[in-house]
Amino acid sequence: MTTAIASAEARPRAETPAAAADKPGLAATPPLRRREMAFGMWVFLTTETLFFGVLFFAYAAMRFAHPAAFAAASRHTDVAMGTLNTAVLLTSSVTMALAVEAAEIGRARIAARLMTATLALGIVFLAIKGYAYHREYTEHLFPGAAFHFAGPLAGGAETFFWIYFVTTGFHALHLAIGVGVVGFMAWRLARGGLAAQSAASIVNAGLYWHFVDIVWIFLYPALYLVSRS
Amino acid sequence: MSATASLGARSAKVKPMRSLPLRSHLMVWLALMALLALTAGSSFVPLGTFNVVVNFTIAAIKAALVLVFFMHVARGEAAVRIAAAAGLLWLGFLFALSFVDILARGH
Incomplete structure (x- = not known):
């Protein structure tokens, strides 16, 4: 299906007026401005690395302090949903990366479609995550007065679920922002082509999306795979 | 000045392409899915401390694939x-x- 997009759609459009209309948009961001934008995004992602880094450190320190409780608590997370969500998010990074490539070569319509696919996968992720939260809530795994975990490891298990909800919650918040940004850009792209939505901004949206993906890449083994064997 | 020449720093280093690099992205996707299957599968095999080593090594490899192929950090x-x-x-x-x-x- 994807090959058909490239061959049947992308190539013949190369010299059509629609594609030509996209070109001023491509040229609209001067090279120096593009460099500034990319650098600015990377600096932002560095601060984000440290933001999530603190949470990962809290995780590592608490797992070090309560290894048995973390193993027991992790077995109460839904590994099937976690694995499915990892696949969904990794796939969304591929469609986002292709959207960036499409924007870079002036294929506004294909880029908009790929970004729509990306945000749809993001919404699927959030829906699965929301369902997992709901199940964990009904199983009294949400920390607080209603938290219930049988056995002597309840204290450490509650710490695990604190970290689980804080890290996945902040991750979901980041992803929701990403869905909004990618959706807004796809909408502008579909309406006005690359003259309305610069390729340089789509590159930055892509960097943000991939960063959020990388955070999940580490959350997945940290939260779901502590002790499955 | 042609449109490709004005693309900017990142793209100037790339060969001008007229179609999407679908094959390379498909390969990266397959690699990511294989690594996901490997990390999920290995977690159910009792390896002791080695489980956590395998899981986080695979996570680092997946992150590196995203950084290199999607975020173009090396480029x-x-x-x-x-x-x-x-x-x-x-x-x-x-x-x-x-x-x-x-x-x-x-x-």
Whole structure:
């Protein structure tokens, strides 16, 4: 299906007026401005690395302090949903990366479609995550007065679920922002082509999306795979 | 000035392409899915401490694939690579110094 997009759609459009209309948009961001934008995004992602880094450190320190409780608590997370969500998010990074490539070569319509696919996968992720939260809530795994975990490891298990909800919650918040940004850009792209939505901004949206993906890449083994064997 | 010449720093280093690099992205996707299957599968095999090593090594490989092939970190400018490296460096400081503190207290 994807090959058909490239061959049947992308190539013949190369010299059509629609594609030509996209070109001023491509040229609209001067090279120096593009460099500034990319650098600015990377600096932002560095601060984000440290933001999530603190949470990962809290995780590592608490797992070090309560290894048995973390193993027991992790077995109460839904590994099937976690694995499915990892696949969904990794796939969304591929469609986002292709959207960036499409924007870079002036294929506004294909880029908009790929970004729509990306945000749809993001919404699927959030829906699965929301369902997992709901199940964990009904199983009294949400920390607080209603938290219930049988056995002597309840204290450490509650710490695990604190970290689980804080890290996945902040991750979901980041992803929701990403869905909004990618959706807004796809909408502008579909309406006005690359003259309305610069390729340089789509590159930055892509960097943000991939960063959020990388955070999940580490959350997945940290939260779901502590002790499955 | 042609449209490709004005694309900017990142794209100037890439060969001008007229179609999407579907094959390379499909390969990266397959690699990511294979690694996901490997990490999920290995977790159900009792390997002791080695389970956590395998899981986080695979996570690091997946992150590296995303950084290199989707975020083009290796292809980026020096300033971009310095920014990315600075994040990892300070993350390293955060973990190293904080863990030293925890270990020194000895619980």
